Amino acid sequence: MTGSFSSPSEARASSSPSVSSESHTHNALLQVIKRTGQAAPFDDRKIAMAVTKAFLAVEGQSASGSPRVRDSVEKLVKDIVARLRRRSPEGGSVHIEEIQDLVELGLMRGGFHKVARAYVLYREEHARQRAPAPSEQSGETHPDINVKFADGSEAPLNMGRLRTVISDACADLDGVSEEKVLQGALKNLYNGVKHKDVNAALVMAARPLIEEEPNYSYVCARLLLDGLREESLSYLNIAASATEGEMAELYPTAFRAIVERCVEHELLSPELLKFDLERLGAALKPERDRQLTYLGLQTLYDRYFIHWRETRLELPQAFFMRVAMGLSVQEDDPNARAIEFYDLLSSFDYMCSTPTLFNAGTNRPQLSSCYLTTVPDDLEGIYGAIKDNALLSKWAGGLGNDWTPVRSLGSHIKGTNGKSQGVVPFLKVVNDTAVAVNQGGKRKGAVCAYLESWHLDIEEFLELRKNTGDERRRTHDMNSANWIPDLFMKRVFEDKEWTLFSPSDAPDLHDLYGSAFEARYTHYESLVESGAITLFKKVPAQNLWRKMLSMLFETGHPWVTFKDPCNLRSPQQHVGVVHSSNLCTEITLNTSQDEIAVCNLGSVNLVNHIRNGEIDHDRLRNTVYTAVRMLDNVIDINYYAVPQARNANLRHRPVGMGLMGFQDALYKLGLPYSSVEAVRFADQSMELISYFAITASSNLAKERGRYETYEGSLWDQGVLPIDSLDRLEQERGAEFCTLDRGHSLDWAPVRELVKKQGMRNSNVMAIAPTATISNIVGVSQSIEPTYQNLFVKSNLSGEFTVINPWLVQELKARDLWDSVMVNDLKYFDGSVAQIDRIPEDVKQLFLTAFEIDPRWLVEAASRRQKWIDQGQSLNLYMAEPSGKKLDNLYKLAWSRGLKTTYYLRSLGATQMEKISSGASQSDNAKPDVDDTENQEPQPKFCSILDPDCEACQ
Known part of the structure; x- marks a missing residue:
């Protein structure tokens, strides 16, 4: 409340409730004695302004036009003026403190106790500031x-x-x-x-x-x-x-x-x-x-x-x-x-993404977070795409490149009558470009290459991040991701063969998904059998799947993302195909040679919306409505470094509103991440955000008009994100789907609203990593569990001690916080699992990322995914990876309908030794999934101790 009420400049700048001319004339007979001893004419409008600001400070800016607030303020002002008239009917002087006492008293008598308390705190703070040191x-x-x-x-x-x-x-x-x-x-x-x-x-x-x-x-x-x-x-x-x-x-x-x-x-x-x-x-x-x-x-x-x-x-x-x-x-x-x-x-109820914070109000307001491109199969197009990468990276954008159309190693080149070197040599150039052109000189350039799993170069693509082999075919600074069709996963489950093709022989597979992809893919396999296609390779699908998982935990790449749910649930499937995700795997937008997909991100701070043990619906609604408006504004204000990005963004107007502070919200509610209650909260909180976000976009459509390609979209067909689950199950087959369809809100009004008003934005939601903006706000990242309860965080700003304030608060309440506890936390790398004097319920609440069975993360993510029209950046943590555990985990993610996954995080040997001597993952409650797993030799795995990708946010 400090400095919010009585500054003269604020009084001039803001509107205040009207006060009758008669009372104002009479008030001029009074003199106000300021704290400096100077006298000034009494002006009841300043009281109105101070009280109005008090109401707005408590109830938010949305109350500024409220008749209730206006009437309450006017009544209070008249009451104070009447009291002063009775006290000094012929005029005179009154001290400023007396007036403030009357304001405080009037608020209490009127039943506005929260506003009165805010006013008291304001007076106390200013008294402290005025006191000389x-x-x-x-x-x-x-x-x-x-x-x-x-x-x-x-x-x-x-x-x-x-x-x-x-x-x-x-x-x-x-x-x-x-x-x-x-x-x-x-x-x-x-x-x-x-x-x-x-x-x-x-x-x-x-x-x-x-x-x-x-x-x-x-x-x-x-x-x-x-x-x-x-x-x-x-x-x-x-x-x-x-x-x-x-x-x-x-x-x-x-x-x-x-x-x-x-x-x-x-x-x-x-x-x-x-x-x-x-x-x-x-x-x-x-x-x-x-x-x-x-x-x-x-x-x-x-x-x-x-x-x-x-x-x-x-x-x-x-x-x-x-x-x-x-x-x-x-x-x-x-x-x-x-x-x-x-x-x-x-x-801090909401925060824009980093590019927006960097560039809003500047001469080149590049406010968007992510750009997705499709690379064509010709030399001019390939180097044009690399040039686009450089221009987009210069202005602080994260990049996702779809490389599937580029012909494979050994393919015939008609123009030169030679053979292609395939995708990998070009990716080396992409890698070096990302290093050379960082994001506005403010953070590292970052790009992710996507390749579909039927591409003949897929096996070499899997090895891009290995530390051995030909360095000319390695990309140590670039990210990569598998773009996996459902048919491949079915072949894995059924232990069947999988055929690899060059896109020059099977070009239309790139644009097909669902049953249409299956039909065309099997047709190309018949051409192989007849000898019409000679450049191919057959591999057992399980072998390729094992190699994908092996490379994932050995090198951290390529990430596992699923083509079919991204397309089958896309609102925009009538105008194009989703060929890849973005740098952080949460964006699922159409791309083509003519369109570079753009997404504009921001995140709701979920913990700020928890009041009295539940989500404050009104506050969340107000936050989401304003946030969607801000995100929509980005599209028209944005500086576009390349014309294909401008074309796509203005036609489809996608935005991606996500969330952060999920783990903090669980702490505030007293819910362990590894619990059915936490999964339920993930479901209900995302349903609310989805409900308000879709409503907000539809209201904007009424005010500003529908997006250009609305007609024919899923929105236009009355299919909301929750409804699109039917399409996924129908195309994939019910035997491969284990989808939850529960809801707690009445969606009929939203469907009716969209039917009547349309949508302003083709896509509205996506959960990004929020690595940097959550640091600014001071909350847990995105949907992440707590990494460690005490650790030293390193980023481009230096090293920072990070301690879990929720844990300290709980231990203080139980008289357990002391220097010994600090040393124990240091020794056990921020884990409370082995500290004997900490009660079991506290241990469960403050389990760290590697102590939570990762299937809980998948379960929570699957409940969110049903409400989201795009995707979510989902990191998975596994303290002791094994082939069987990874196989179960990623199959679960696919069957639960997830569109994408992000990093697989695992521990180094020293950290693992400390965790395994305490509460292991098997000690924790597990989701209701198949728990069969064999103890296999532990392979090498990626050790990324601080999950901080700062590329998107």
């Missing part, structure tokens, strides 16, 4: 330490300001010690220390304390923020530095200066100057800076905030408002929408 006022300095400034001058270390900054950083946080931070910082300071290093010493003093108390992460963030404020404000000539309390007044001024200076430096678009910067600055909520963790703020500082010659210009709330402005430039009322979008982003 005695040490700073006294000018206390350190007798032995001088600080050297950039201009060469020196001055004694200002201990007063040091204490004030630390006090601000520790305020309102339990379990932290100002003195610990101060003494730790003084140990790292010395005579002649550079001014810029003083802030670094403060941060470094607090960092090691995070492992014993998670709240020190917020302390670190606030200390880092003090340095950021100094960096930005001094460059903008606003102030040499500023405390948190001073920022309540400085933020609006700083915001305007940031936008103007960034436009001047050609870092932001001049379009942003058309906004009412005073109004937007007044809408900023400085107190939301306090939500950021150290990892979150450091990530923003290093990679997201706009900078000029290595000086960061943006501050957190200015950053979120800049993104909001960039997404609202084409709205009918851009200022109001910018405030709405800002409020959603800065609350």
